Amino acid sequence: MSTRWYPIYQKGNPQLRVFLPNFWMKLVRPLPKQLPNIVNFQCSMEMTKYDVKNYLQKIYNVPVVEVRTRITMGKFRKDVGKGYVVKDDDIKYAFVTLPKDMKFEFPDIVDKAKENKEENEKSLEDAKKTFKAYIDRNKDRPDVPSWFSI
Structure with missing residues (x-):
């Protein structure tokens, strides 16, 4: 799953091979009209709903009820120096629903x-x-x- 290069496997200890995910998640400020048990994240484009759920449950021990994702298209703008059109990267947002008794407040x-x-x-x-x-x-x-x- 990872695109990093690792040393070739050799007999003996310690092993130099470590598997790290290429996934990342960034907490985003929620919209004003949002329920208190919904948390917004910006995540890598390769992550699926199941990856987001497993990521939060296994690493941070956060109980997740539902995950919804949305991909927003990057903005088109004109380059200042050269004058040609440039498109920003697309962004994937994950809306994570926590149990009803949990409440999340943005720090x-x-x-x-x-x-x-x-x-x-x-x-x-x-x-x-x-x-x-x-x-x-x-x-x-x-x-x-x-x-x-x-």
Whole structure:
């Protein structure tokens, strides 16, 4: 199933052959009018519904009731430099239905960023101070490179 090249089988231990799938899945933000027990994924084009279900059940131990897939066609656009038409890659989406008692909420990363805002502002001020000291140290020597200092 994998397209990777492996070393030829040799007798003895340890074996150098490892089988890895070429499948990948990416969590996508759900639409606003979606039920709480449905999760959206963007997945590789080679994956089938059964692959998606087995992937989630075997690797992540997520109970899956149903899987629906949809392929969206990539957009056609004109290349800026050359002017010819370019088509983006097609994308396959998988809509995974969880049991009714399970509820999935997309993780909100923005709230965590707001909490760290004070720390980020403090580190920015420190960086500005060190840069100003660096500029002031090399102000008198216009002909010497800035990296050349004692």
